[in-house]
Amino acid sequence: MSTDIYDVIHRRRDVRGEFTGAPIADETLARILTAAHAAPSVGLSQPWDFVIVADVAVRRAFHEHVQTERDAFAATLTGAVADRFARIKIDGVLESSVSIVVTYDPERGGPAVLGRHAIADAGLYSVCLAIQNLWLAATAEELGVGWVSFYREPFLRELLGIPAGIRPVAWLCLGPLTHLEAVPDLERHGWRTRRPLDAAVHHDRW
Numbered sequence: 001m002s003t004d005i006y007d008v009i010h011r012r013r014d015v016r017g018e019f020t021g022a023p024i025a026d027e028t029l030a031r032i033l034t035a036a037h038a039a040p041s042v043g044l045s046q047p048w049d050f051v052i053v054a055d056v057a058v059r060r061a062f063h064e065h066v067q068t069e070r071d072a073f074a075a076t077l078t079g080a081v082a083d084r085f086a087r088i089k090i091d092g093v094l095e096s097s098v099s100i101v102v103t104y105d106p107e108r109g110g111p112a113v114l115g116r117h118a119i120a121d122a123g124l125y126s127v128c129l130a131i132q133n134l135w136l137a138a139t140a141e142e143l144g145v146g147w148v149s150f151y152r153e154p155f156l157r158e159l160l161g162i163p164a165g166i167r168p169v170a171w172l173c174l175g176p177l178t179h180l181e182a183v184p185d186l187e188r189h190g191w192r193t194r195r196p197l198d199a200a201v202h203h204d205r206w
């Protein structure tokens with residue numbers, strides 16, 4: 001296990017093609033979920049829930065839906081960009097060991113969520129922080145995580161019986177892997193390159 005925070009941050013990758021499918025020990029999964037649950041949240045609302053999806057039939061059904069959405073996106077592309085996208089793997093739903101769906105409950109901690117009165121999205125930001133904690137903890141545990149967003153929320157709500165009003169935020173594939181790539185997949189496939197930090201830092205005004 002690697003626990004140096006900067007090392008973990010820089011080793012973390014979005015994993016799609018390197019999952020082995022080997023099982024995850026219960027204690028390891030518990031440590032990762034405990035890390036996710038330790039995230040900061042607006043008004044201490046902790047508006048997240050985690051649905052652990054091990055059922056292969058459910059994952060297969062989700063994967064079919066992802067393929068449909070992949071095709072829908074591919075249909076918007078032409079020429080060299082379409083060719084490039086065709087070579088990119090966008091999920092490891094079937095190859096990973098388990099999936100974790102992270103949801104957002106806007107009612108949690110209400111009606112007066114301290115700090116959210118002016119920025120409704122602060123609840124959603126909190127869920128994303130739990131996801132990042134999960135991602136970094138998994139990386140420290142030598143496991144891979146892949147975020148899949150090629151889905152429609154109503155489909156996923158129906159598939160997992162997520163109550164009305166609760167929003168699925170992420171489908172995360174999780175599991176042991178052969179290796180972590182040093183460079184993001186999208187960069188390796190020539191889709192995009194990373195922006196230098198200098199271009200993102202502003203001083204005093206935008």
Ligand SMILES: Cc1cc2nc3c(=O)[nH]c(=O)nc-3n(C[C@H](O)[C@H](O)[C@H](O)COP(=O)(O)O)c2cc1C
Nearest residue numbers: 012013014016089090091147148149150184185186
């Ligand atoms: C909100 C969000 C949604 C994403 N959805 C997908 C996805 O559907 N499929 C995929 O292959 N990667 C997805 N990714 C991963 C990004 O492509 C990846 O984070 C980015 O290319 C940088 O690579 P790295 O995470 O390995 O540093 C998603 C990432 C985020 C944060």
